[in-house]
Amino acid sequence: MSGLRNSACIINYGCQMNEYESRVVQRMLEGAGYEMTKDPDQAELVLLNTCTVRDNADQKIFNRLQNLLPQKRKFRQKKVGVLGCMVEAQKERLQREMPDIDFLLSPMELKGIANVLAEVTSRDFDSYEAYELKEYHQTRFQAFMPIQTGCNFNCSYCIVPSVKGREVNHSPDSIVAKIGKQVQSGVKEVTLLGQTINSYRWEGVRFADLLQRVSEEFPNTWIRFLTSHPVLFDERIIDVVASYQNLTPFFHIPAQSGSSKVLKSMKRGYTRESYLDLVGKMRAKVPGVALSTDMICGFPDESSEDFEESLSLMEEVRFETAFMFYYSERKDTPAAGKEQIPLDVRKERLARMIEHQMEIQKDVYSKKLGETVLALVETSGKQAGTVKCKMACGLPVFVPSEGLEEGDFVQVKLRSCTSHSFQGEVIHD
Ligand code: SAH
Numbered sequence: 001m002s003g004l005r006n007s008a009c010i011i012n013y014g015c016q017m018n019e020y021e022s023r024v025v026q027r028m029l030e031g032a033g034y035e036m037t038k039d040p041d042q043a044e045l046v047l048l049n050t051c052t053v054r055d056n057a058d059q060k061i062f063n064r065l066q067n068l069l070p071q072k073r074k075f076r077q078k079k080v081g082v083l084g085c086m087v088e089a090q091k092e093r094l095q096r097e098m099p100d101i102d103f104l105l106s107p108m109e110l111k112g113i114a115n116v117l118a119e120v121t122s123r124d125f126d127s128y129e130a131y132e133l134k135e136y137h138q139t140r141f142q143a144f145m146p147i148q149t150g151c152n153f154n155c156s157y158c159i160v161p162s163v164k165g166r167e168v169n170h171s172p173d174s175i176v177a178k179i180g181k182q183v184q185s186g187v188k189e190v191t192l193l194g195q196t197i198n199s200y201r202w203e204g205v206r207f208a209d210l211l212q213r214v215s216e217e218f219p220n221t222w223i224r225f226l227t228s229h230p231v232l233f234d235e236r237i238i239d240v241v242a243s244y245q246n247l248t249p250f251f252h253i254p255a256q257s258g259s260s261k262v263l264k265s266m267k268r269g270y271t272r273e274s275y276l277d278l279v280g281k282m283r284a285k286v287p288g289v290a291l292s293t294d295m296i297c298g299f300p301d302e303s304s305e306d307f308e309e310s311l312s313l314m315e316e317v318r319f320e321t322a323f324m325f326y327y328s329e330r331k332d333t334p335a336a337g338k339e340q341i342p343l344d345v346r347k348e349r350l351a352r353m354i355e356h357q358m359e360i361q362k363d364v365y366s367k368k369l370g371e372t373v374l375a376l377v378e379t380s381g382k383q384a385g386t387v388k389c390k391m392a393c394g395l396p397v398f399v400p401s402e403g404l405e406e407g408d409f410v411q412v413k414l415r416s417c418t419s420h421s422f423q424g425e426v427i428h429d
């Protein structure tokens with residue numbers, strides 16, 4: 001039982017924003033004297049930072065709680081708290097089915113977590129905001145940085161706006177100050193986060209202006225950003241990315257579907273043609289750019305012809321990476337009320353799409369062989385004697401580890417590839 005005392009565990013689900021929040025909360029717990037453990041069974045305090053964007057995330061979290069909560073009977077000091085989007089979407093169900101949970105905090109309540117933790121654990125905690133301003137790297141040299149929370153769109157399948165609320169942007173001065181702190185403490189790569197980051201606006205400052213300012217202030221730091229929405233994409237963003245070396249040549253710009261009909265009923269606000277037009281400009285203006293998408297298979301209105309259009313869009317764009325999902329009904333979203341495509345058909349389409357994309361990736365990657373690219377050393381590779389690096393365009397490359405340290409920038413010549421990654425050799429000047 002003594003193994004449990006003083007130890008805490010955070011289990012994170014979902015997006016990079018959640019990873020960032022979990023990291024801030026971890027720092028708060030460490031500041032209050034907890035030791036972190038990866039094993040929730042060994043922890044006195046367990047926090048789950050949840051996701052509800054698709055049903056399989058919900059299922060995983062319910063299963064995890066079903067295993068964890070009975071432990072509270074044996075270890076009476078054990079506390080279990082649930083944070084994040086599932087709390088907003090399913091508070092009543094959680095309260096009804098799992099009354100042993102010690103506390104629930106929705107994303108909009110997260111800033112008050114210090115008081116709640118103090119009450120539950122009888123310890124003192126500094127505020128969430130205080131830790132946001134301290135160092136909270138993902139790794140020692142990579143940091144996520146939310147610059148926008150919430151979403152003003154209403155895609156008909158999506159639960160995010162109802163769990164995260166309306167779009168709120170942070171001021172450019174506060175963003176620059178936070179990046180400054182990160183850079184001072186050794187961070188080499190900052191990823192700016194927002195649900196529809198290109199809609200960022202602060203008084204007269206648009207996203208392209210912010211990018212320009214940040215890249216000029218931190219010329220030796222890689223700056224990335226996620227997620228761009230294809231609607232009203234200011235082409236100046238492309239020009240700025242093309243003009244600054246430290247703005248990495250990468251756009252995550254989810255298409256969701258290749259059928260204009262489906263896009264309309266998803267309420268995405270663009271067509272297949274306008275999407276292709278936009279990515280064409282990205283490819284033409286930013287040398288070596290990598291494009292990434294999210295795709296949904298089996299949306300209620302998707303006929304087999306519409307699905308083929310998604311495959312053909314992927315063929316046309318030749319995305320370097322893709323996150324592919326089968327459609328999952330989300331409570332109180334417009335699409336959930338429609339006649340649904342059987343689950344096995346959705347899953348079958350997804351399997352076909354993944355296979356299709358893997359073939360595209362293998363081909364796209366093999367065309368890059370022989371190129372020499374700048375890469376950042378991230379972690380040791382699975383194979384002994386190798387390290388995993390991230391190329392400027394975001395793709396992974398493994399190189400021999402000799403003489404390299406995490407956080408080094410290196411020139412790498414790409415030698416071979418699979419459909420997921422590259423192998424390369426370090427080129428010394
Ligand atoms: N703001 C981002 C996406 C946030 S959610 C954007 O607009 O692109 C991340 C991804 O989850 C989405 O891009 C979508 O592909 C997927 N997703 C969201 N709701 C879903 C649902 N109900 N079923 C399946 N996939 C979904």
Ligand code: SF4
Binds near residue numbers: 151152153
């Ligand atoms: Fe969801 Fe659409 Fe907002 Fe993205 S833009 S978070 S998919 S509602």
